Structure formats: structure tokens, C-alpha cells
Amino acid sequence: MSARRAIALAAALLVASMANGGHESPVYPSYYPHEIEIRTIAPGKAAELLRAGDLHAHVGPIPAPDPSKSIGAVESLGSLVVVRLDPDSPLAETAEVTIPLLARPERSVAATKSFIASLLVLLRLVAAWTGEKDLDDACTDAPAVLRQAWSLDWSPAVDALCKARTMFVVGRGLNLAIAQEAALKLKETSGLHAEAYSAAEVKHGPTALVGPGFPVLVLEPGDEGRADVEALARDYVGRGASVVMTGGELPGAVNLPFVPGLHPALAPIATIQAFYRFAAALSVARGFDPDHPPHLRKVTRTR
Numbered sequence: 385m386s387a388r389r390a391i392a393l394a395a396a397l398l399v400a401s402m403a404n405g406g407h408e409s410p411v412y413p414s415y416y417p418h419e420i421e422i423r424t425i426a427p428g429k430a431a432e433l434l435r436a437g438d439l440h441a442h443v444g445p446i447p448a449p450d451p452s453k454s455i456g457a458v459e460s461l462g463s464l465v466v467v468r469l470d471p472d473s474p475l476a477e478t479a480e481v482t483i484p485l486l487a488r489p490e491r492s493v494a495a496t497k498s499f500i501a502s503l504l505v506l507l508r509l510v511a512a513w514t515g516e517k518d519l520d521d522a523c524t525d526a527p528a529v530l531r532q533a534w535s536l537d538w539s540p541a542v543d544a545l546c547k548a549r550t551m552f553v554v555g556r557g558l559n560l561a562i563a564q565e566a567a568l569k570l571k572e573t574s575g576l577h578a579e580a581y582s583a584a585e586v587k588h589g590p591t592a593l594v595g596p597g598f599p600v601l602v603l604e605p606g607d608e609g610r611a612d613v614e615a616l617a618r619d620y621v622g623r624g625a626s627v628v629m630t631g632g633e634l635p636g637a638v639n640l641p642f643v644p645g646l647h648p649a650l651a652p653i654a655t656i657q658a659f660y661r662f663a664a665a666l667s668v669a670r671g672f673d674p675d676h677p678p679h680l681r682k683v684t685r686t687r
Contacts, residue, residue, distance in 0.1 A: 483509075492675040494572045496660050499565065500530070503653050510649075522647035529643055533654040536641045538662035541628045544599065544638050546669050548626075550577040551599035554586055554616065556609035558652040559631075563603055566659050573667040573674040583613045596624035603655055604631030607648045630655060 485501040504526055511519040545551065553570070555563035563580040570578035578601075581590055594600060602617045604610055614634065620627050621636035630640040631651075643654045667674035 493677055493680045522650040529654050530657050532643050533657040536658045538640050540638050541662055542666050542669050544628050548599045553578055553580045553601045554583055555603040556583040556613050557605050559603040559605045562652045562656050569663050572677045574670050583616045594620050594625050597626055599626045602629040606651050
């Protein structure tokens with residue numbers, strides 16, 4: 385399989401999971417024996433879907449009561465894969481394959497390390513399925529890359545966004561999913577009304593809001609979408625918007641450091657790692673507790 389096809393497959397998997405990582409999302413059961421759909425959702429929602437027979441597998445711990453008995457029909461397809469955070473998950477005895485995340489319990493309400501760990505597992509799966517050496521090497525490099533990303537100083541963005549009330553987060557390709565995750569975290573931990581858009585979608589109406597002083601966080605990708613995203617950021621700087629940018633250098637913007645030269649499928653994960661440290665600092669600067677946002681619980685249940 386070509387590198388382009390491998391990256392496309394990685395994009396399909398990662399965007400689907402990044403965009404909904406750790407949060408409730410619609411699940412449509414598959415009836416094809418050789419088809420495996422992988423999504424990441426909240427553990428509480430996973431329990432409900434498992435009991436209803438609408439979910440093949442889940443990412444994270446299984447809350448009581450044990451719902452494993454409700455997936456017998458799915459087990460017969462031979463397509464059950466469990467990516468688990470809890471080493472004692474009862475689904476481990478039922479699944480055809482189990483992949484531990486090797487992460488300790490996440491205690492903060494806003495999911496961070498479980499999000500990144502889930503993405504890395506999916507990236508490793510894609511590397512194994514496609515046999516792409518470059519992608520496999522990127523997975524091997526991921527721990528060092530994440531350490532490097534955590535050390536990046538995004539404090540200028542705290543100063544730029546500390547007083548913001550509403551803003552855009554713009555990305556493209558895999559970075560669109562990161563933009564969605566970033567916007568959600570800004571809502572959760574900083575009480576900031578942040579909306580995520582692709583660099584193409586934002587031009588269809590929302591861009592009319594961008595004027596002098598309007599805050600925009602731009603996540604420039606390291607692939608073919610770079611030129612389009614940079615052109616949009618340049619336009620916003622020209623309008624007098626408060627543009628904060630990572631992934632490139634743009635005069636007039638607050639340019640944040642990034643880890644250069646990464647595989648296009650790993651770079652977005654490094655970006656969200658750097659963002660998480662910034663988001664915690666911004667939350668504190670705005671008077672919030674990033675581990676315990678107001679009005680939120682770790683698990684929400686709907687009926």
C-alpha cells in the first residue's frame with residue numbers, strides 16, 4: 385500500500401475518533417461480518433450501548449453492572465476488538481483481541497491522556513494494517529515527540545486569549561479533529577465559547593464574524609493543506625484579528641512553537657499535547673480549576 389493510501393486510512397480512523405474522543409457520539413451497528421468500526425466514547429455511554437447491543441467494543445473502563453453478557457451476538461462475528469484503559473475490564477475475557485492503553489486512571493473531568501493514548505493505539509493499528517514503515521517509525525518515535533511537545537512554551541497564547549469571550553479554532557485535514565478537541569477543552573476548562581471550523585468551511589459564513597480583535601487559533605498542518613490554512617490566517621491578520629498560530633510562522637500573528645518534521649499523522653497528536661499544557665495554564669489564568677470544571681461530571685448518562 386502506498387504512503388498516500390496509508391495516510392488516507394490513518395486520516396479516516398483518526399478524524400473519526402479524534403472528533404468524538406472521550407465523548408458521546410452516535411453509534412450505528414454494523415451487520416457486515418468483516419467490517420470493524422472503531423470509535424471512542426465515554427465509558428458511561430459505552431455501558432448503555434453494550435446493554436442495548438448497539439456497540440461492538442469500547443475504549444476505557446466498564447462501569448458496573450457488568451454488561452459483557454449483552455454482546456454475545458457481536459462476538460459471533462469474530463470482529464470484537466477492545467482498546468482498554470482498565471486492565472481488569474470484563475470485556476477482556478470476551479474480546480477476540482485486547483489492546484491495553486497502559487495508562488493509569490484519568491481523574492480530571494476533561495479527558496486528555498486517554499484521548500492521546502487512544503489515538504496512538506489507532507495509529508499503531510493503521511501502521512500494522514498498511515505495513516507502512518514510515519508510519520510505524522512515527523509510532524516508535526511518539527513517546528519522545530510527546531515529551532518534546534509538552535516542553536513547548538505556549539504562554540504567549542495565554543496572554544492573547546486570557547480575556548477572550550468567543551473565538552474560532554481553525555484546522556484542516558487531521559488538524560480539524562484537533563481543532564474540534566481544542567475548542568471543546570476551551571469550553572470545558574476556561575468557559576470560553578470556542579468554535580472549531582475547517583479552513584474551507586469557515587469561509588461559508590462564519591468568517592464574517594472575524595474582524596479587529598477577534599481571536600482565532602490556527603493549527604497549520606504539515607501537509608498539502610498548509611498553503612490554504614496559511615492564506616486564511618494571513619487574511620485574518622490583515623483584518624486586524626488576534627491570530628494565534630502553530631505549525632508555521634506568520635508576520636502579525638502570535639506564533640507558537642511546534643515540533644517540526646513529523647509524520648503528518650503524528651503531528652496533530654503532538655499539537656494537542658502542547659495544547660493541553662497551554663489549556664491548563666489558560667484555565668487557571670481565567671480563574672477556573674481545569675481538573676474540575678463547573679457543572680460537569682466525568683460520566684454523564686442519558687436515557
